[in-house]
Amino acid sequence: MGLKNSSEQFGTVAKYLHWLVAAGILILLFLGIEQSDMERGDARTYIRFIHASLATVVFMLMTARLVWRFVSPPPGHPDGIPGWQRMSTSLVHWGLYICVFVQLSAGAMLTATGGKGLPMFGFFSIWLPVEEDHDKHEWWEGIHGFMWRPLAALITLHVLAALYNHFVIKNDVLRRMTIGTK
Numbered sequence: 371m372g373l374k375n376s377s378e379q380f381g382t383v384a385k386y387l388h389w390l391v392a393a394g395i396l397i398l399l400f401l402g403i404e405q406s407d408m409e410r411g412d413a414r415t416y417i418r419f420i421h422a423s424l425a426t427v428v429f430m431l432m433t434a435r436l437v438w439r440f441v442s443p444p445p446g447h448p449d450g451i452p453g454w455q456r457m458s459t460s461l462v463h464w465g466l467y468i469c470v471f472v473q474l475s476a477g478a479m480l481t482a483t484g485g486k487g488l489p490m491f492g493f494f495s496i497w498l499p500v501e502e503d504h505d506k507h508e509w510w511e512g513i514h515g516f517m518w519r520p521l522a523a524l525i526t527l528h529v530l531a532a533l534y535n536h537f538v539i540k541n542d543v544l545r546r547m548t549i550g551t552k
């Protein structure tokens with residue numbers, strides 16, 4: 371199995387990036403939703419700090435992923451997939467990229483317009499060239515508080531489609547993103 375994608379399956383780089391980003395986003399959704407019900411205080415501040423630190427790592431991985439997709443394009447659809455499924459797969463994949471980047475950018479902007487740097491687990495912070503601005507902070511907060519819903523809906527569809535291909539259609543779609551095809 372090579373580092374690059376082949377015409378049949380994903381290579382090692384795309385697989386690691388896919389699963390690291392997937393795990394990161396599921397943890398971010400969990401931490402984000404958890405902290406939204408909490409009272410102000412140290413515990414909530416700490417969860418937000420971990421959430422934003424992990425999100426900054428996911429931002430880097432996701433950017434690497436997009437760049438890698440141009441360096442090494444993904445394999446085509448496996449044989450026998452009907453036209454409507456090819457179309458919906460592409461729509462969901464691009465929808466995921468868009469929702470993830472909007473959510474990441476909104477998180478970064480709400481932090482920056484709140485007058486803070488993007489944290490990295492306390493090692494350092496990344497300061498964006500953005501002025502502190504209360505109105506803009508609230509605007510980005512609104513986008514961030516909304517966008518995770520369509521993102522979570524697309525992730526659900528995406529996971530159901532992967533399981534449907536694997537267990538019902540019994541093709542190689544899940545294998546080529548995990549253990550590989552024979």
Ligand code: HEM
Nearest residue numbers: 398399402403406422425426473474477478481488515518
């Ligand atoms: C795909 C990536 C991300 C996901 C899925 C995500 C998810 C969430 C969710 C579900 C919430 C709760 C929203 C609510 O209260 O209604 C939240 C809040 C928050 N997120 Fe994210 N987030 C992501 C990226 C980021 C980034 C990049 C940052 C900053 C570096 C960030 C910083 C924050 C902060 C500070 C809050 C608390 C906001 C507030 O209510 O004032 N997030 N996030």
Ligand code: HEM
Nearest residue numbers: 391392395396439444463466467525529532533543544547
């Ligand atoms: C949670 C966040 C997730 C995101 C943002 C995400 C995003 C994506 C994207 C954008 C692709 C297209 C590959 C590319 O061309 O770049 C993809 C492929 C794939 N994902 Fe995910 N994914 C996530 C989670 C999952 C999970 C939990 C599963 C397992 C059930 C899964 C299974 C797959 C499979 C099997 C493929 C390959 C599809 C194919 O061969 O056409 N993904 N994912």
